[in-house]
Amino acid sequence: MCDVQEEMIPKPKNNRSLKEGFCYKCKTEKPDLHVRNSDFCKSCFIDSTIHRFRNNLMKIQKGNVLLALSGGPSSMCLLDLMSNFNSVDPVNKRQPKYPNVHVCHVDVSLAVPQIETDIVDKLKADVERRNFAFSSVKVQELFGNSTTVIAKDDKTILLDVSEDASPESRLIKSLDSVSSLSSREDLLNIYIKKSIINQAIAKDCNIILFGDNSTLLAIKTIALSAKGRGVVLADEIALEHIITPGDKNISVVKPLRDILGKEVAFYNQFKDLKPFNNANLTTGLKKDCSIDRMTSDFIIGLDEEFPSTVSTITRTAFKIKAKEHSNLACSLCDAPLDEVSKFAEIMGEEVKKQTWKDGELPINHVLCYACRNISRDLKKTLEKKSLSGSLPGFVSRAAMKEQIQDYLIE
Numbered sequence: 001m002c003d004v005q006e007e008m009i010p011k012p013k014n015n016r017s018l019k020e021g022f023c024y025k026c027k028t029e030k031p032d033l034h035v036r037n038s039d040f041c042k043s044c045f046i047d048s049t050i051h052r053f054r055n056n057l058m059k060i061q062k063g064n065v066l067l068a069l070s071g072g073p074s075s076m077c078l079l080d081l082m083s084n085f086n087s088v089d090p091v092n093k094r095q096p097k098y099p100n101v102h103v104c105h106v107d108v109s110l111a112v113p114q115i116e117t118d119i120v121d122k123l124k125a126d127v128e129r130r131n132f133a134f135s136s137v138k139v140q141e142l143f144g145n146s147t148t149v150i151a152k153d154d155k156t157i158l159l160d161v162s163e164d165a166s167p168e169s170r171l172i173k174s175l176d177s178v179s180s181l182s183s184r185e186d187l188l189n190i191y192i193k194k195s196i197i198n199q200a201i202a203k204d205c206n207i208i209l210f211g212d213n214s215t216l217l218a219i220k221t222i223a224l225s226a227k228g229r230g231v232v233l234a235d236e237i238a239l240e241h242i243i244t245p246g247d248k249n250i251s252v253v254k255p256l257r258d259i260l261g262k263e264v265a266f267y268n269q270f271k272d273l274k275p276f277n278n279a280n281l282t283t284g285l286k287k288d289c290s291i292d293r294m295t296s297d298f299i300i301g302l303d304e305e306f307p308s309t310v311s312t313i314t315r316t317a318f319k320i321k322a323k324e325h326s327n328l329a330c331s332l333c334d335a336p337l338d339e340v341s342k343f344a345e346i347m348g349e350e351v352k353k354q355t356w357k358d359g360e361l362p363i364n365h366v367l368c369y370a371c372r373n374i375s376r377d378l379k380k381t382l383e384k385k386s387l388s389g390s391l392p393g394f395v396s397r398a399a400m401k402e403q404i405q406d407y408l409i410e
Helices: 002-008 042-057 073-086 119-129 139-143 167-176 181-202 214-226 230-236 261-270 291-305 309-317 340-347 369-382 393-403
Strands: 033-035 038-040 065-068 101-107 133-138 148-152 155-159 207-209 240-243 250-253
Touching: 033 042, 033 261, 038 042, 042 073, 042 261, 065 073, 065 181, 073 101, 073 261, 101 119, 101 181, 119 133, 133 139, 133 181, 139 167, 139 181, 167 181, 181 207, 181 250, 181 291, 181 369, 214 230, 214 261, 214 291, 214 309, 291 309
Parallel strands: 065 101, 065 207, 101 133, 207 250
Antiparallel strands: 033 038, 148 155, 240 250
């Protein structure tokens, strides 16, 4: 009877790590690093990273690719892996899956002075060395259309007007107008993403690659929930999700989502990849200066003591499925727009469709819950000044369209 029971008990799989002092994978080389509770040699680790990256990209359709390059560790890792993935196989002569790859860098040096002044030239040289097309766009170009003139009730209404209407001054005003650093980070991230999407449309790219690794996605999971952006959580951490700016369908892909931040650092070290940009709005500030910064320090610190922290968060988050939501989108961040009645119930206040008052176009009714919090922060700072003037023109145009919808001829 005992023999029968022993046969019924499944035997454990062969544990390749039993050979102590050697690589977990090849078992012939001495280990160079310890990650995911296993020891790897340099060669096997690089092969493992490339394999996971390739496996994710093979799930994505073919098309024209726009690779978002900030110059940070993850984006430099993404650039190198994409270059490896796109290289022609000398043995099988297999052509690359994505022959048209355009690399785009959004210059945020005006908002983050700590960034190196020559970062664009360095990134351009690195990208062109890999035979990829390169372009750089300044984030303040979103504010290019500084004035919108419309007529209502025989009165001329000016929107987005400031004393100095240059894109540079309007970007600085927009970021400085919010007192919360968390809101400021949100605004800048939204502007960066909008700039990348605009470039994808301009370059006729139907795929955008972002370098969000598993650690960054774990941080984003907690931070987005804390800031009231849980409605976009399923899309933000998915391998691929579809956005529809205008009439164009674009796939947003995160091929590094199965690679830890620690693994990105090791990969860059072994491949001699030096990041050009590690600065952001919270560089040099206290740990509790913003929600993103606090979440990052908390998760990274916890992961050092409990190495399964990041994988536990991401494995749980990957199971999240988005419910059906409104077809209307937030005019600022493009998230699904909250129903006004639900927002009023949450905030305990009456939220109605507003009308023009004192030359100011109301915009709250075209913003999602989280962006309404940003606008509330803006109101506290601006007092009686123009709220719409502190945001890019596309927000005011969306609000304007909402106001005159009944008069439009379809």
